Amino acid sequence: MSGIHDGMPSLPRSSMLGVLDNILDRVERVLASIASIVLLAMGVLITLSVAAREQIGVTLPDDILMVGLAMVAVVALPLAHVQRDKGQIAVTVITDRMPQRVGEIGSILGNFLGLLLFGALAILVMDSIPKAFVEHHYYDGQLSIPVWPTKLIFGIGMGLFAIRLGLCMLGDLVAMKNRRKADD
Numbered sequence: 001m002s003g004i005h006d007g008m009p010s011l012p013r014s015s016m017l018g019v020l021d022n023i024l025d026r027v028e029r030v031l032a033s034i035a036s037i038v039l040l041a042m043g044v045l046i047t048l049s050v051a052a053r054e055q056i057g058v059t060l061p062d063d064i065l066m067v068g069l070a071m072v073a074v075v076a077l078p079l080a081h082v083q084r085d086k087g088q089i090a091v092t093v094i095t096d097r098m099p100q101r102v103g104e105i106g107s108i109l110g111n112f113l114g115l116l117l118f119g120a121l122a123i124l125v126m127d128s129i130p131k132a133f134v135e136h137h138y139y140d141g142q143l144s145i146p147v148w149p150t151k152l153i154f155g156i157g158m159g160l161f162a163i164r165l166g167l168c169m170l171g172d173l174v175a176m177k178n179r180r181k182a183d184d
Helices: 016-056 063-076 079-084 100-134 148-183
Strands: none
Touching: 016 063, 016 079, 016 148, 063 148, 079 148, 100 148
């Protein structure tokens, strides 16, 4: 869905922001594909787990934990791609009845607040990775799965999401500025 008809405000392609947008779009597509593969692997794992339990009476170790950890990748990795395409659920009952400028300001404010929130979340999670790695933090279970890979995936997803929110905010500002020029 990314491209000319997506929800991302257009940035000048030759500008630094346009180049960053193109690079980020490619990274987002790769991460969304990885998330799709992880989702497929989750389905296979669940199917094998149920079949093994029902057919031969054997349980796969930490199957529920692995599915829960894989869900982090399925949710976090494609967030920036979904934001670019404005694919999230939005309730616009009130803003649709307000002047266009109010909606634009609300969008800019929402993107800014999201940038602050998810940027801080990404920084906090990424800061905790070295400690989890050095101190050998593991999830409880038979396989002793380390904590740091899941934190890394979550941090990358949140960081790219924060960057995309920043680009959306700048794109909305550019679009609002260009609309003001056209109105004058």
